[in-house]
Every structure is written in structure tokens, then in C-alpha cells.
Amino acid sequence: MTTLHIVLSDLEITHTIFSKISLLQNKFSANVVWYLHHHQRFFDRRYFSNELAAMSGNLQANHQNKIDQIELKIKQHCPKSKVHICKEKYWSKQVNNEANTLDPVVIIRSKSGLTSADNQYISNNQNTVFILNQEKWLSDGKAIGAIDPFHEDDSDNKSDRKVYLFMRQWCTPAEQTEAFLLHVIHIPPLAIEYEKKIEALHKEQIYRFAEQVKCAKKLLTFVRGTPEHALLTYVDDNKIDVIVLGCRKHSLFDKWLNGSTISALISHQNSGLLSNCKNLYHQEKRH
Incomplete structure (x- = not known):
């Protein structure tokens, strides 16, 4: 147990x-x-x-x-x-x-x-x-899984698969009407002239990932901006209580996206953070 x-x-x-x-x-x-x-x-x-x-x-x-x-x-x-x-x-x-x-x-x-x-x-x-944190949750444990399947050191997207499996366990998909997986599309300033092409590539990759894990498209959502600002704005606007992140070969502080993102998420007043949800699904599956 x-x-x-x-x-x-x-x-x-x-x-x-x-x-x-x-x-x-x-x-x-x-x-x-x-x-x-x-x-x-x-x-x-x-x-x-x-x-x-x-x-x-x-x-x-x-x-x-x-x-x-x-x-x-x-x-x-x-x-x-x-x-x-x-x-x-x-x-x-x-x-x-x-x-x-x-x-x-x-x-x-x-x-x-x-x-x-x-x-x-x-x-x-x-x-x-x-x-x-010690603040009251706004929506009784409402969670969002942040995914970013673009990493060379995780070509099979194991980290994001674990986030999806956790979100399936946390929220019942059949009853889910809101998106529970979030991807931030960040367009670097020097690449702004290619923003439409970059955004299309991001969405293509996310939809491919969703197809692999059999996740309905209605459970996906996208935001634009730098990761720390975009995530926290989404969290505040949608009354998210828990942000779910996966880890790859390194730990939480070894830059999931970058140091400022992790610092911003951890210090956020109203939302909690779940790092590396790789084991929870397997535990519940056993029982």
C-alpha cells in the first residue's frame, strides 16, 4: 500500500x-x-x-x-x-x-x-x-500537467508519459471537460519572423505525443510566452492548485525548463508543485 x-x-x-x-x-x-x-x-x-x-x-x-x-x-x-x-x-x-x-x-x-x-x-x-504551501487550495486539488516533449535526453518522452499517466489517475478522463495537459510555446525574440512555423511545429509534436499516449485533443491546451510567466498566468487564470512536472535523468533543481521557471513555480503563493510523478501510477496499478 x-x-x-x-x-x-x-x-x-x-x-x-x-x-x-x-x-x-x-x-x-x-x-x-x-x-x-x-x-x-x-x-x-x-x-x-x-x-x-x-x-x-x-x-x-x-x-x-x-x-x-x-x-x-x-x-x-x-x-x-x-x-x-x-x-x-x-x-x-x-x-x-x-x-x-x-x-x-x-x-x-x-x-x-x-x-x-x-x-x-x-x-x-x-x-x-x-x-x-500553506495557502488554501482554490479548486480542491485542481491540477495541470506541464509537458514539453522536445528533449534529446528523453527521446521516448518517458517523462511526459508519466505526467500524462498521473493526470489520468488524478482526473477521470471520461468526466474531464477541461484540458489537463499544458504546453508552453516559447518563441525566442530572434526567431519571431518564424513564429507561425515554430508554433505549428510545437503543436504537431504535441499532437503526435497525444496520439501515442491515446490522449484526446480536448485535454490539451497551449499558451504562449516565456515558461515561467506563461505557466503562472495560466495557473492564476484557471485556479490551478497543483502543477505536475516530470523529471528526466536529473532532479527538480537541475533545470526542468530553466532555473527561473523552477524558482517561480516553487515560490508561487497559491499552487503546489508535484515533481517527477513516475512512481505513483505504478503503485496504484498494483492495487
Whole structure:
């Protein structure tokens, strides 16, 4: 059975987070394991001598009290889930020891964004990762899969096939009336005189891909512009909650399209991000 490994990057948890986790849990018929990560460097400092001992003790007591409160909330909302306390600088080792290879990891961004431990895991990981913020979803988990089948290092388009398979699982195609695969057509400024020909080539390639995976054309949509601006404009205009990306041979931060695109998507306030959905379809297929 699938297990979702939920990492709280900060000791904050809200009803919105529980709602998102509940939706994911239902989508994948999954068990849930929580990791409360709050490495506090302040407690490691060697200058805690007698004059700071009382302050250190109070801080650690407050810290433990907050952990206890979060754990209690989790047990109230998810009584069957496990809770692990992770005080190491990086949480990846503990999660990897607990998780199966195919288990997806869900990172809940802190209000200040991704922590160094989050970035460390993402940049070294090629498995399925959800990156969710603490904002309320606008459309209860509405997703769009971003595809770009033009890469020399993925001539069989395995990455985009995985995005399509995930979207088929996330949305029931027979009931789907809106497009769930999106392709950005970017015309470089120096090639503007060939824009019609370039746009036609893009669409021809996408339609060929759709035919290969047996995806109806009505489930495809196109936007024009630079990837980061075009994707985020589409997301905002259509109230998209989750952007689904595939990875090829490298990880999320190794430039899916380019560094600015990834930075823009991760920092976006209202939408979450799913990177490398290669394993989820196979897990559900087994069951």
C-alpha cells in the first residue's frame, strides 16, 4: 500500500494542511507518516555556559511543548498515522530509512519558504515529491500537467508519459471537460519572423505525443510566452492548485525548463508543485 511521508518544515499546522493531506490520502488510498522537523542550531552552540543555561532550558522546554501540541493535533485529525520527531540538521536520512523507494514525499513549505533541509532533499532526489504551501487550495486539488516533449535526453518522452499517466489517475478522463495537459510555446525574440512555423511545429509534436499516449485533443491546451510567466498566468487564470512536472535523468533543481521557471513555480503563493510523478501510477496499478 502507498504511504505518504509528510514533512513539516516548520512547527506550524493548520486546517488547510490537514485538508490537503486528506485529499492526497484519498486520491492514493494511502497511509500517512508525519515527520516534524525543527532543527534548532541555537541549542547546539557551545557557548551555553552558566549564564545562558536557564535561557537554553526555557527555549528547549518551549520547543518541546510546541512539538507536543503539533503531535496532539495530528493524532486528533489522523489517529492512525505515525509521527516521527526529526531534530537532525537534514531530515532526508530519516525519511529515506522509513520510506519505500516508490513512496511519495510531501514537503509542507514553511511560511518563509523552503528550508535548507528541504532544498537539500529536493536537489538530491529523483522520486515523487509534492511541494505544498500553506495557502488554501482554490479548486480542491485542481491540477495541470506541464509537458514539453522536445528533449534529446528523453527521446521516448518517458517523462511526459508519466505526467500524462498521473493526470489520468488524478482526473477521470471520461468526466474531464477541461484540458489537463499544458504546453508552453516559447518563441525566442530572434526567431519571431518564424513564429507561425515554430508554433505549428510545437503543436504537431504535441499532437503526435497525444496520439501515442491515446490522449484526446480536448485535454490539451497551449499558451504562449516565456515558461515561467506563461505557466503562472495560466495557473492564476484557471485556479490551478497543483502543477505536475516530470523529471528526466536529473532532479527538480537541475533545470526542468530553466532555473527561473523552477524558482517561480516553487515560490508561487497559491499552487503546489508535484515533481517527477513516475512512481505513483505504478503503485496504484498494483492495487
